[in-house]
Amino acid sequence: MKPIIMIPARLASTRLPNKPLADIHGLPMIVQVMKRAEESDLGRIVVACAEQEIRDAVEKAGGEAVLTDPDLPSGSDRIRAALQTVDPQKEYDAVINVQGDLPTLDPKLIQTAFDLLKDKDVSIGTLGAVIVKETEKANPNVVKAVAEIDFASGQKQGRALYFTRATAPANDGPLLHHIGLYAYRRDALEKFVAAKPAALERREKLEQLRALALGMRIDIAVVETVPLGVDTREDLDAARRMLKK
Numbered sequence: 001m002k003p004i005i006m007i008p009a010r011l012a013s014t015r016l017p018n019k020p021l022a023d024i025h026g027l028p029m030i031v032q033v034m035k036r037a038e039e040s041d042l043g044r045i046v047v048a049c050a051e052q053e054i055r056d057a058v059e060k061a062g063g064e065a066v067l068t069d070p071d072l073p074s075g076s077d078r079i080r081a082a083l084q085t086v087d088p089q090k091e092y093d094a095v096i097n098v099q100g101d102l103p104t105l106d107p108k109l110i111q112t113a114f115d116l117l118k119d120k121d122v123s124i125g126t127l128g129a130v131i132v133k134e135t136e137k138a139n140p141n142v143v144k145a146v147a148e149i150d151f152a153s154g155q156k157q158g159r160a161l162y163f164t165r166a167t168a169p170a171n172d173g174p175l176l177h178h179i180g181l182y183a184y185r186r187d188a189l190e191k192f193v194a195a196k197p198a199a200l201e202r203r204e205k206l207e208q209l210r211a212l213a214l215g216m217r218i219d220i221a222v223v224e225t226v227p228l229g230v231d232t233r234e235d236l237d238a239a240r241r242m243l244k245k
Helices: 029-039 052-060 075-086 107-118 186-194 199-204 208-213 233-244
Strands: 003-009 045-049 065-067 094-097 124-130 144-148 157-164 176-185 218-223
Touching: 003 029, 003 075, 029 045, 029 052, 029 107, 029 233, 045 052, 045 075, 052 065, 065 075, 075 094, 075 186, 094 107, 094 186, 107 124, 107 176, 107 218, 124 144, 124 208, 144 176, 157 208, 176 186, 176 218, 186 208, 199 208, 208 218
Parallel strands: 003 045, 003 094, 045 065, 124 218
Antiparallel strands: 094 176, 124 176, 144 157, 157 218
């Protein structure tokens, strides 16, 4: 398959205003994310942005950016809109969605998600990490992936059956923290964005449930750690410390 990496970004963050432009060691955060994507060495990278300021920052750093409608409801809608602009001939048949607030992302994780598409029956590949902090197990802000994975046998990937903010599955065994990095087959992305939000998606406020409701197969690979998502000033400080190392 021929992948393209799309990074959605917009300035409208309530907890950390102008988040994509936050300085991390002399570079805007969105540029740091772009560099992590470049380090994956998977091919073309496009930032799908809602504002000209983001586009200017990306292009100043030598990257490629496309302006999209700032009123689009989600990152998935944004990358699909940008994809239609940059690749109307459908040269790319796989689309990797890297969130624009992951400046410390291990580039290998992008490849890991993409590798799940080697199975032709998989529509979407994504990632999860075993939860180690007890407080996260009942935290609704930590999304859990319920997947058919036999942890006892050392299995490292399997089919995702559900995603939830609740503590699931029940009884003894590991819980998976879902990592919101996705590798889509292009036709799966098109079908997903074109569909209306599903009932459980609206209830859980998790858009990946729409894909499951549409009958798409989502496989999940288990990785060692959850990448730091920058949502607050404290997260930004932590990212600066991590990248300084």
